[in-house]
Amino acid sequence: xxxxxxxxxxxxxxxxxxxxxxxxxxxxxxxxxxxxxxxxxxxxxxxxxxxxxxxxxxxxxxxxxxxxxxxxxxxxxxxxxxxxxxxxxxxxxxxxxxxxxxxxxxxxxxxxxxxxxxxxxxxxxxxxxxxxxxxxxxxxxxxxxxxxxxxxxxxxxxxxxxxxxxxxxxxxxxxxxxxxxxxxxxxxxxxxxxxxxxxxxxxxxxxxxxxxxxxxxxxxxxxxxxxxxxxxxxxxxxxxxxxxxxxxxxxxxxxxxxxxxxxxxxxxxxxxxxxxxxxxxxxxxxxxxxxxxxxxxxxxxxxxxxxxxxxxxxxxxxxxxxxxxxxxxxxxxxxxxxxxxxxxxxxxxxxxxxxxxxxxxxxxxxxxxxxxxxxxxxxxxxxxxxxxxxxxxxxxxxxxxxxxxxxxxxxxxxxxxxxxxxxxxxxxxxxxxxxxxxxxxxxxxxxxxxxxxxxxxxxxxxxxxxxxxxxxxxxxxxxxxxxxxxxxxxxxxxxxxxxxxxxxxxxxxxxxxxxxxxxxxxxxxxxxxxxxxxxxxxxxxxxxxxxxxxxxxxxxxxxxxxxxxxx
Amino acid sequence: xxxxxxxxxxxxxxxxxxxxxxxxxxxxxxxxxxxxxxxxxxxxxxxxxxxxxxxxxxxxxxxxxxxxxxxxxxxxxxxxxxxxxxxxxxxxxxxxxxxxxxxxxxxxxxxxxxxxxxxxxxxxxxxxxxxxxxxxxxxxxxxxxxxxxxxxxxxxxxxxxxxxxxxxxxxxxxxxxxxxxxxxxxxxxxxxxxxxxxxxxxxxxxxxxxxxxxxxxxxxxxxxxxxxxxxxxxxxxxxxxxxxxxxxxxxxxxxxxxxxxxxxxxxxxxxxxxxxxxxxxxxxxxxxxxxxxxxxxxxxxxxxxxxxxxx
Numbered sequence: 084x085x086x087x088x089x090x091x092x093x094x095x096x097x098x099x100x101x102x103x104x105x106x107x108x109x110x111x112x113x114x115x116x117x118x119x120x121x122x123x124x125x126x127x128x129x130x131x132x133x134x135x136x137x138x139x140x141x142x143x144x145x146x147x148x149x150x151x152x153x154x155x156x157x158x159x160x161x162x163x164x165x166x167x168x169x170x171x172x173x174x175x176x177x178x179x180x181x182x183x184x185x186x187x188x189x190x191x192x193x194x195x196x197x198x199x200x201x202x203x204x205x206x207x208x209x210x211x212x213x214x215x216x217x218x219x220x221x222x223x224x225x226x227x228x229x230x231x232x233x234x235x236x237x238x239x240x241x242x243x244x245x246x247x248x249x250x251x252x253x254x255x256x257x258x259x260x261x262x263x264x265x266x267x268x269x270x271x272x273x274x275x276x277x278x279x280x281x282x283x284x285x286x287x288x289x290x291x292x293x294x295x296x297x298x299x300x301x302x303x304x305x306x307x308x309x310x311x312x313x314x315x316x317x318x319x320x321x322x323x324x325x326x327x328x329x330x331x332x333x334x335x336x337x338x339x340x341x342x343x344x345x346x347x348x349x350x351x352x353x354x355x356x357x358x359x360x361x362x363x364x365x366x367x368x369x370x371x372x373x374x375x376x377x378x379x380x381x382x383x384x385x386x387x388x389x390x391x392x393x394x395x396x397x398x399x400x401x402x403x404x405x406x407x408x409x410x411x412x413x414x415x416x417x418x419x420x421x422x423x424x425x426x427x428x429x430x431x432x433x434x435x436x437x438x439x440x441x442x443x444x445x446x447x448x449x450x451x452x453x454x455x456x457x458x459x460x461x462x463x464x465x466x467x468x469x470x471x472x473x474x475x476x477x478x479x480x481x482x483x484x485x486x487x488x489x490x491x492x493x494x495x496x497x498x499x500x501x502x503x504x505x506x507x508x509x510x511x512x513x514x515x516x517x518x519x520x521x522x523x524x525x526x527x528x529x530x531x532x533x534x535x536x537x538x539x540x541x542x543x544x545x546x547x548x549x550x551x552x553x554x555x556x557x558x559x560x561x562x563x564x565x566x567x568x569x570x571x572x573x574x575x576x577x578x579x580x581x582x583x584x585x586x587x588x589x590x591x592x593x594x595x596x597x598x599x600x601x602x603x604x605x606x607x608x609x610x611x612x613x614x615x616x617x618x619x620x621x622x623x624x625x626x627x628x629x630x631x632x633x634x635x636x637x638x639x640x641x642x643x644x645x646x647x648x649x650x
Numbered sequence: 651x652x653x654x655x656x657x658x659x660x661x662x663x664x665x666x667x668x669x670x671x672x673x674x675x676x677x678x679x680x681x682x683x684x685x686x687x688x689x690x691x692x693x694x695x696x697x698x699x700x701x702x703x704x705x706x707x708x709x710x711x712x713x714x715x716x717x718x719x720x721x722x723x724x725x726x727x728x729x730x731x732x733x734x735x736x737x738x739x740x741x742x743x744x745x746x747x748x749x750x751x752x753x754x755x756x757x758x759x760x761x762x763x764x765x766x767x768x769x770x771x772x773x774x775x776x777x778x779x780x781x782x783x784x785x786x787x788x789x790x791x792x793x794x795x796x797x798x799x800x801x802x803x804x805x806x807x808x809x810x811x812x813x814x815x816x817x818x819x820x821x822x823x824x825x826x827x828x829x830x831x832x833x834x835x836x837x838x839x840x841x842x843x844x845x846x847x848x849x850x851x852x853x854x855x856x857x858x859x860x861x862x863x864x865x866x867x868x869x870x871x872x873x874x875x876x877x878x879x880x881x882x883x884x885x886x887x888x889x890x891x892x893x894x895x896x897x898x899x900x901x902x903x904x905x906x907x908x909x910x911x912x913x914x915x916x917x918x919x920x921x922x923x924x925x926x927x928x929x930x931x932x933x934x935x936x937x938x939x940x941x942x943x944x945x946x947x948x949x950x951x952x953x954x955x956x957x958x959x960x961x
Contacts, residue, residue: 100672444859474861487852491874501860548856555860 086153087290088114088137088258093150095129095136095314106132106145108314114258114290119281121305121322122294125337125570126541128311130294134260137292138175139167155257173203176251178280180263182243185250186235192219192246193231196253203254218249223279241272248279258290259283265300269431270641277304296570298341302326310334340575342600344642347624350582351575351604373517374524374556374588382457385419386559386591387426392416392442392452412438413449414615420559425585425592427606427623429599429638435615436595440563443593444479457558475505478552482564484544488536494547495532498522501555521550525580542573549580559591567598578605599642603627611635673955680951687944690937694749701743702729706909713738717922720929733929735915736922741929744910745937751911752938755826756892762830763891764884767837772876774838775845776868786842789835797832798897804828805903818906825904829894833887840883844876878956885949889942896938912938 095107106129114120124130135141137152139159152159159170171177179185187195196215200206206214212231219227222245235243244264251259261280265273281304284291293304301308301322308325310318310333318331329335340351392413399408412435420426428436441447443454445461454461456473481487488497498518501507508514519529525546536544545565552560562581566574578601585592594605602609602623609626611618611634619632630636674680693700703710716738719726726733732741774785792800808824809817848854849872857867892912898904899913900920907914912934919931 441855444855446855446858471861474859477859479856479859481852481856483852487856489853489857489871489875500857500862504860504862504866551856 086113087116087155088112088292089151089153090133090137091151091153093133093136093152094148095132095141095145096148097145099144105314107136110150110314110316112309112316112319114292116257116290117284117288118306119284119291119293119304121301121308122292122311123296123298123301123308123337124311125296125572127313129314130296130311131262133311134262134292134294137260138171138177139164140171169203172199172256173254174256174258176254176256176259178244178247178251178259178261178264181267182240182247183235183267185247186243188235191232191234192238196231196246196249199250199253214253215249218252219246221252221283222246222249223275224249239272240268241276244268244272244276245279248276248283252283252287256289258292260292260294262294263296264293266295266297273300274303274641280304298326298338298571310337337572340572342575342578342598342604344600344603344627347603350579373520374553382422384458385455386422386424386457387420387443387593388453388455389419389439389443390417390453390455392439392454393450394438394442394447395450411615413442416452416612416615416617418610418617418620420591420593422558422591423585423589424608425594425606427602427609428593428595428612429597429602429609430612431597431638433614434612436612437563438615439612440479440561440593440595444477444561445474475501475555476558477561478555478557478559479561479563480545480548480552480565483568484541484548485568487548488544488551490536492535493532494522494534494536497536497547498532498550498554501551505555507556518550518554521553522547525550525553525584526576540573541569542577545569545573545577546580549577549584553584553588557590559593560585561593561595563595564597565594566601567596574601581605599627599638611638670955674951677951677955679947680955683944683947683951686940687948690749690941690944691753694746694753697743697746697750701740701746702731703740703743705739705744705747711738717927719927732933735918735930736927741933744915745912745934748910748912748915748934749937749941751822751905751909752892752895752913753941755822755829755895755905755911756888758826759829759891759895760833760884760887762826763833763887764837764880766830767834767839768841768873768876768880770834771838771841772845772868772872775842776849776864776872782842785838789838792832792835798894800832801828801894801898802901802903804831805898818908821904821906822909825895825898828898829891832894833891836883836887837880840879841876844879845872848872848875882949882953882956885952886946889945889949892938892942892945 090110090112093107093110094105097104097106110129110133112120112122112133122130122133132141132145136145136147137154137159139162141147147160150160154170154174159167162170186192190198193212193215196218197211200211200214204211204214215231216227219230224230224242224245235246238246248264259280264280265276268276277300280291280293283289293300295301305322308318308320308322309316310325310329310331312333318325318329318334325334326338329338342351393411393415394413395409395411397407398410399406401407414435416435416439418426428439430436438447442449443456456477459473461473492500495515495518498521499514502514502517508517515532519532522531523529527543527546527550531539531543531547536547539547548565560581565581566577569577581592582605584590592605594602596602596605606623608620608622610620611632613634618634619626619630621631621635626635627639630639674684698704705711715727715730715734716736718730718734718738720733720741721728721731723733730740730742732745734740735744770785770789774782805824805828808827809821812820812824854867854871857871862870895904895911896913896916899911900917902917905911905914907918910918915934916931916938919927919929919934922930
């Protein structure tokens with residue numbers, strides 16, 4: 084049997100003013116009917132580009148320079164737009180990342196499905212509508228007849244993605260390209276969608292290409308895997324072989340960078356194949372270093388105490404109190420963090436964990452409750468000199484490395500800002516010396532100081548963020564999803580850096596994340612949050628072994644399993 | 651990363667590397683508009699050096715030479731290329747001097763409107779609440795009144811408040827004030843919108859956690875990041891301000907004829923239009939149109955170049 088899709092020696096180029104970027108180099112791939120091929124790689128590896136090249140939807144100015152794409156015995160390169168349009172949708176279906184934007188918000192689900200069916204099949208009128216109902220039922224939407232009249236906004240994210248899959252199936256295609264189909268969804272829905280895709284693949288004998296950055300998705304769904312690194316496919320093989328016994332060094336380091344859910348490791352190993360991590364972490368003599376000068380806080384109790392914290396957001400304002408609608412974002416939250424401890428806050432999106440962090444950082448004012456930093460109350464009387472000192476002891480690292488740095492300031496000025504504001508040094512030369520020391524210490528090199536943030540990658544920007552936080556010589560570091568916007572290998576290096584810094588500077592950390600494996604690697608104790616309340620506070624290892632609260636059990640159950648990862 | 655190994659770029663290299671400069675060099679329309687407006691603005695500013703006559707020097711004006719047509723028309727004299735006006739002033743020189751005044755008034759007015767609007771807009775966006783409501787409702791109220799009417803009103807009040815002997819002297823400042831005060835709401839709106847976007851970004855939160863006072867956060871972090879859209883409306887606003895000044899002057903509410911601006915010239919010429927003296931009004935009008943059109947084109951291009959969605 085010949086292959087459904089055969090890509091041979093494909094080269095894709097993006098001519099830019101700074102020279103030609105080779106997005107794909109000599110890529111060779113095959114997909115068979117009834118098989119799921121996982122195309123895995125980190126951002127910028129060129130995996131989406133290949134998906135787009137197959138259906139001739141390369142973003143301008145990209146172009147296929149050489150190679151062949153043979154689909155069902157037919158060469159796709161050189162076909163004109165009309166021919167490609169009939170192949171897209173009819174023969175090759177697409178599923179995109181964001182179900183929010185792949186559906187037209189002004190058309191009912193039914194109208195969108197019928198439109199697609201009429202375009203790609205001979206069915207009309209009643210028959211087309213019946214086919215639409217069939218499709219919705221196939222993708223697991225109940226009461227399909229009634230749902231035809233619904234608009235996309237009436238559906239949840241997971242349901243929408245099912246509709247997108249139904250749309251992709253409307254033309255009865257032979258091949259489906261799914262570009263990060265579950266990245267925008269919650270974990271529990273992710274598993275359902277992946278199951279659906281896998282079943283459809285088996286039942287209809289479809290070829291499926293899943294483009295993803297997530298090794299967990301690959302482990303769940305793929306039969307074969309192709310690993311991409313900087314435009315090249317470094318390794319192709321059976322999923323068990325790739326995940327269990329990878330041969331290429333990049334695959335090995337990629338897999339070792341995935342946080343383990345089943346055991347706590349001292350640090351992530353062999354992640355040396357990754358950009359920006361070439362510099363080793365050098366210990367500094369903390370007693371004689373600038374960073375160590377505030378080490379001697381004479382405070383014995385907990386570093387951070389939070390008591391009965393409450394905050395409500397106004398959803399709908401009104402003059403009369405009974406007409407107001409309020410959202411209890413933080414409901415009677417209490418916990419304390421010991422000095423030198425890493426305390427994790429876990430919860431799904433909307434659970435209020437980031438709000439707690441912002442309350443502690445002073446970005447929001449609580450409705451009621453106390454916050455004590457190193458024994459000093461910062462809940463009230465924020466503007467006293469004591470609360471100023473307390474605030475200096477507390478710094479935060481943010482989630483999005485692209486918006487957390489002021490694009491109009493040089494790295495030097497960004498990192499030096501707290502030093503200059505609090506006049507921590509005697510003169511400018513000393514400030515510059517300390518900034519380059521700090522940048523060097525977080526693994527960036529002192530030459531970074533004179534550049535602007537846009538010249539750095541996401542992981543490097545996160546290092547700048549860390550340097551800025553350290554510049555105030557904090558005792559407590561709040562990390563709000565510090566790595567969830569980063570590639571998994573970069574995440575590993577940043578988490579290693581945070582661990583090193585914590586040990587060296589004896590920092591107290593409040594670590595906020597939705598990612599349980601990351602929490603397990605980083606934290607000593609954790610609190611589980613749900614709808615603004617804390618469900619459970621526990622030591623991390625007992626928590627993963629025997630969770631007490633029902634919701635904790637539910638969360639742990641949803642955690643992606645990767646039994647294939649035996650390295 | 652390779653980028654970390656080479657040396658940081660110098661200022662000039664960074665300038666050449668800039669996307670705006672790149673986009674400019676790739677857009678012939680913008681380049682023509684830039685050349686035309688630069689030439690016109692420079693010519694107007696160096697009017698005392700370039701202009702063949704000084705229209706304000708009575709010794710150079712002779713009523714005998716009044717109402718002469720342009721040089722290429724029968725009866726024209728070669729030293730008055732574009733002819734002369736009713737008082738015998740050389741049209742080319744008068745247009746250069748008048749254009750200088752028009753551009754100066756436009757620039758000053760737009761700067762006034764921009765400074766006022768941006769300060770109020772950033773404060774409204776950052777502080778929010780009642781402050782925001784008061785400032786923005788004030789802007790809304792002002793926007794319901796046509797700008798030129800408001801300018802006439804402010805102009806009228808300004809003149810009436812001045813003693814008679816100072817009116818002529820201060821007329822220019824009153825016009826600047828009138829146009830500037832009508833312009834601030836659009837700047838306030840854009841600045842507030844950009845501030846709302848920037849305030850939610852994490853770098854602003856980081857600055858607040860460091861403990862910087864609000865004014866420092868606004869000046870150092872928010873303001874520089876709101877300047878792009880403001881630059882765009884300032885460019886387009888400059889063209890509009892020049893038009894506003896011309897309109898005011900044309901209606902007799904602006905600059906007095908003794909120190910003519912382009913609008914005043916058009917108004918004076920308008921009176922002679924039906925006597926066949928078309929050149930007195932046509933040439934200042936063409937100068938005004940070309941100037942406004944090229945500045946506007948430049949503003950349009952700038953808007954596209956600075957909009958990341960269109961890039």
